[in-house]
Amino acid sequence: MTIERELFVSAPGKVILHGEHAVVHGKMALAVGLNLRTFIRMRPRKDDTVLINLPNIGTKLRWDIAQLQTLLPSFQDDPQKLEILKNFAGIIEGCKDTESLAVLAFLYLYLSICGRDLPSVDIVVWSQLPTGAGLGSSAAYCVCLAAALLTYCGRIDDPMCDETTILRWSQTELDLINQLAFQGEKVIHGNPSGVDNAVGTWGGALQYQSGSITPMERIPVLHILLTNTKVPRSTKVLVAGVKEKLLKFPDIMEPVLSSIHAVSQECQRVLKEMTAGLSMDHYTVLEELIDINQHHLNVIGVGHSSLETICQVTKSHGLHSKLTGAGGGGCAITLLRTDTDHAVVETVKQELTNYGFQCWETSIGALGVSVHLPSSLTEDVREAFSNL
CATH class of the missing domain: 3.30.70.890 (GHMP kinase, C-terminal domain)
Structure with a gap:
């Protein structure tokens, strides 16, 4: 059951506080949530199309639901999922530009999460994070997409039944968001550590050592x-x-x-x-x-x-x-x-x-992935979305 309202979700970027390079050699690193965030607005559409707008990289695309439905049988069973999506989106093999990877990650998560009942939605993603600066921008993008799509398609609860201005999901639901965001990161980066999407999901700080990721319970901002x-x-x-x-x-x-x-x-x-x-x-x-x-x-x-x-x-x-x-x-x-x-x-x-x-x-030490009431958004975020 899809929800029928506007949904705002955000996730933080990340910085490494200490442990750069040493972590490659089995030492400990501390990664922390950066309060420069990526925001996603998802709205229902009345026609049978999906529109995604990525103004930070100048990309705006629309597909018919019927077109995307044709991908589902092979996408669900074929180990060459990415090749199928690349052919569909017209992405040249070996292409690593930001736009192509962002589109590929979106299609992958949209089809993986929504399954048979593909929703007709209007999606805008706007970010305070620069791309390619090592601040976890792609992970914040994937975390936002995973959280918004899971919520929209009813696979996790819609926290908006509460009247709080900023809301979060249960630990089990956050685990699912993190797992799917990691799949999106793999589409973009091939073999990521999982640290960036974990920070985007949980926020705060986490310890990373020898492939093991452990969130710290509390840290000061x-x-x-x-x-x-x-x-x-x-x-x-x-x-x-x-x-x-x-x-x-x-x-x-x-x-x-x-x-x-x-x-x-x-x-x-x-x-x-x-x-x-x-x-x-x-x-x-x-x-x-x-x-x-x-x-x-x-x-x-x-x-x-x-x-x-x-x-x-x-x-x-x-x-x-x-x-x-x-x-x-x-x-x-x-x-x-x-x-x-x-x-x-x-x-x-x-x-x-x-x-x-x-x-x-x-x-x-920023808060992880969250749902926002429109009234809780800061002025710069509201202004950004009002122009899109």
Whole structure:
């Protein structure tokens, strides 16, 4: 039974707080929900079509339900599902552009979740997350799609019977959302770790080590400045470079990776303490850990001059920064204490913008996938959807 109303769902992005690259070698990483979110609006349509609008990447497509119905018999039983969808959507083999992968993931999830009774819907996905910046944008997209489609098709409960402005599903339902979002991530990335979609689903923070993902029960929401250097990098090349150094200098590199692991453990301990009672001493420890880990990441060869610029600019104003993700460019996070002067933050943002970087003042430890009443949406989100 499909629902007959407008549905708003959102999911957070993610950043790696500590443990980049070391996690590839069996050490622990901490991933946290980033409160830059992807939003989906799903509405019933009166004609027998499906429309998906992805304004962030300039894509708008429509299909007849009858066309999509013809895919179902082979899609449900054929191991070559993706090839069937690629042929249907006219996607060239080996094509890895954002638009093609986003469309492929949508079709895969739509057919997988909705089954025989394909709903006629109008879907708009709008995101605060930049694509290709290592911030989990594709996972947030897949989590939103999975949650919205499961709810719309009646496979999980519609939480909107409550009058709360932001609602969530049960743990069992979140597990199903996560599983299907992971399938969508596999369509896009081939062999993802599952960390990004888990953060998008559960929010907060999770520990990742040797393929095992464990959500932390509670963590404080920490304010940060997120800076995108816009410097492109290859995660594959950077990971290979660290491995090469480890093979060449095992007695030097292994202790560094073990120290990064210890940083992650200590950060996890402090975050747990902060939920019981926050003090400025906790921020001092977190700042020290950020500085230590940034030095370690430079040692293993994943730093970049653009990231060093961010560290130096923020340091000159008493703030502490580190890269997040693969490094070699990409993004950095800067911790903001609760007593950080707003004027200082604005000055730092202006200085970093002058270097050509993009900055967001946001938070980590964000809520996972959620349903929103329209009235609970922030002004920028409402404005974005009103124009679509």
